[in-house]
Amino acid sequence: MPRRADIDSILIIGAGPIVIGQACEFDYSGTQACKALKSEGYRIVLVNSNPATIMTDPELADATYIEPITPEMVGKIIARERPQALLPTMGGQTALNTAMGLARSGILQRYGVELIGANETAIAKAEDRQLFRVAMDRIGLASPRSRLVRSLDEAVEALDTVGLPAIIRPSFTLGGTGGGIAYNAQEFKEIVHGGLQVSPTREALVEESVLGWKEYEMEVVRDRADNCIIVCSIENVDPMGIHTGDSVCVAPALTLTDKEYQIMRNAAVAVLREIGVDTGGSNVQFAVNPADGRLVVIEMNPRVSRSSALASKATGFPIAKVAAKLAVGYTLDELTNEITGLTPASFEPTIDYVVTKVPRFTFEKFPGTEPLLTTSMKSVGEVMAIGRSFAESVQKALRSLETGLTGFDEVTIEGIESFGKDAVKAALAKPSP
Secondary structure, three states, rough: OOOOOOOOOOEOOOOOOOEEEEEEHHHHHHHHHHHHHHHOOOEEEEEOOOOOOOOOOHHHEEEOOOOOOOOOHHHHHHHHHHHOEEEOOOOOOHHHHHHHHHHHHHHHHHHHHHEEEOOHHHHHHHHOOOHHHHHHOOOOOOOEEEEEEHHHHHHEEEEEEHOOEEEEEEEOOOOOOOOEEOHHHHHHHHHHHHHHHOOOOOEEEEEEOOOOOOEEEEEEEEEEOOOEEEEEEEEEEOOOOHHHHHHHHEOOOOOOOOHHHHHHHHHHHHHHHHHHHOOOOEEEEEEEEOOOOOOOEEEEEEOOOOOHHHHHHHHOOHHHHHHHHHOOOHHHHOOEEOOOOOOOOOOOOOOOOOEEEEEEEEEEHOOOOOOOOOOOOOOEEEEEEEEOOHHHHHHHHHHHHHOOOOOOOOOOOOHHHOOOOHHHHHHHHHOOO
């Protein structure tokens, strides 16, 4: 399909200031999108509240606004610039929430602005925990037992179904903000209260614990002709219970059998189709019970995510650039794979090396914080290393952290000389960086 000729001007919303959970990976994605769409002849209007980004350079957009990213302010920019389309999938959770606010307030309809990349229905189904669970039930995919709550009283009632320990996941938040794992009633009430406060919709999902399960991610790209490809599979070395942004990750997934991979691949594509993300990249997260192999869907991000940047750099497949072009009408088979220069982008990337991502923590800069990892993201950066094997890759990554490590050599475990493997198990039982 040719590029859309009914659109002349596109508004792109950036991610705003760099915070834990939303950093330069969205500047990386947004810059790719600006360059890709401008090269196609579109007029680009950009709004981002962070001037210290590459995407706010004057030559990348035709009109750049360094303003607060709120529905009210973006609405004023729309009234002035009159773009025909809005691309909300390049600016992380901030852009999605702003786009939803614009849609619900009627501003998009008033000025005739079309959401491209992901529409309002798809964003709501992916981000609203209850709608997502219903959607997964509809296509026969299991999800952890859960209940959506809007008050502390409803949350206490939900414990009868879910039990303790329980995981609390506020709706429409970034990096697991406000969420956590409750092991007793007091912790549960405190986390639910905080989670409801930070959720824009004042909602949270109380979910059964899948702590200790293996966690996997699939980076999926889909076009308007319903062509779907898996750009990369990612395996979290850390189990469920630790935010994926705080986990050591390996690409491609190393411990899946071919059959398990194909089941997960088909499930990821089915999730994308059910949620209704017409074009672009999405991230689908799964948990697998190591005891019996039970597979459940954890969540899905209907946008370019932190993992998309990792997958792009690991495979060389520019997810954000491709997603931007898919949003304006192209199909995967019409775009060229820039690595080979010969094959179309509809060919799934294959790699013969191992990529390891290791997070970087600086708890010393945050006095009073406990150095324990939970479902809320706490890392402030990450390193990526490439090797012919996992051992080589992870050693390189540890050396790149700039914390004095040259690999595992300097890592000490208390009591290992006396207790051996028992000391290692005890150290691993405590989720610390």
